[in-house]
Amino acid sequence: MVLTEAQKMIQGTASSIARQELAPRAARVDREQFFPREGLNKLAEAGFLGLNVPEALGGGGADTLSFVLATEGIAGGCASTALVFLTHSLVARALAAAGSEEQKKRLLPAMIAGRRLGALAATEATSGANAFAITTRAVADGDDFVVNGAKTFITGAQEAEIYIVVLRTDQAKGPADLSALIIEKGAPGFSFGKKEDFMGLRGASDGELIFENCRVPRSSLLGPENGYVTVMPRFIGPALLGMAGISLGIAQAAAEAAAAHAKTREVAGQSLGQFQGVQYLIAEMNTALAAARALSYSAALQLDGQQPPSPLPLYMAKLFATEMAVEVAHKSLQVHGGTGYSRGLPVERYYRDARGLTLHFTPSEMLKGLLGRMLMGMPPF
Incomplete structure (x- = not known):
């Protein structure tokens, strides 16, 4: 998919903040249940806490794909920070779309600046x-x-x-x-x-x-x-796609960690990556990741372009991407072996974080039920 220059800039900024500011703190955030206030402040400084708020209201005016790219990039450094960013952004978006003039004027500036977070x-x-x-x-x-x-x-x-x-x-x-x-x-x-x-x-x-x-x-x-x-349609689409974005970020980090480990870890005089079984795992991880990314990005474009948007791609993207992240993190842990099972590396955290995404913002089983009924022409509820 060809990204616009604006989308590339958002993607690059999110990845840079994740790499420089979020990833170094992620282990402490996880270990101590430490709320990532510092990381969120960095995102606010970059204009990300109002990314999906219209420019007329002081926000970034970003489209849905840009929002997914930002969420993905942030999650590559710290999934907890990405989840708080997502929730805050959904509240800001709902206020911008459905709030009264008084509500928008009183609440949005502080939210965009990061002084007040939304839930x-x-x-x-x-x-x-x-x-x-x-x-x-x-x-x-x-x-x-x-x-x-x-x-x-x-x-x-x-x-x-x-x-x-x-x-x-x-x-x-x-x-x-x-x-x-x-x-x-x-x-x-x-x-x-x-x-x-x-x-x-x-x-x-x-x-x-x-x-x-x-x-x-x-x-x-x-x-x-x-x-x-x-009010719900104002944020349910970005919520589902935001969860897909977090999944993509975790899976990308897990897949990269597996490939790096396979190239440098020596077993019986050769690198781990020389073993065909490991090559299979690397191939499977990256193929699943590419498929989930294509589905999620396509759903984001569809959400902005089709009126009224169909919920089917949104449900599919959230379902497939979150389940994919669990599988990729699992396979990355397998490539790492015992070292991946240790808290000394972030791989086990990737798995634990990914597992929670299948439960947040509509569990996988509920999505399967919705999809199954709708695909058979039955009422979704």
């Missing part, structure tokens, strides 16, 4: 990735909403400042009664629960949000009341 709060303990099963509720009380409920597995939970919270604002239990509220850190009745101790993506600070009679003004609605279905 998306949809998942609940009893609903999983199924938004239609959400139970957190906002009840109208004069000029306010009173919110009660809890959200789990929220990326950047305690580190963010601005949260888009998906909840119910009616008595029905279908998609028509879901709304999105902007709730800011420090709101009365808003607190934090446990911080997750995940296997991978450990620097993303996933945790629990708790709302106990949390009072927010009705002006906090993002989009119309009971209108989350009009």
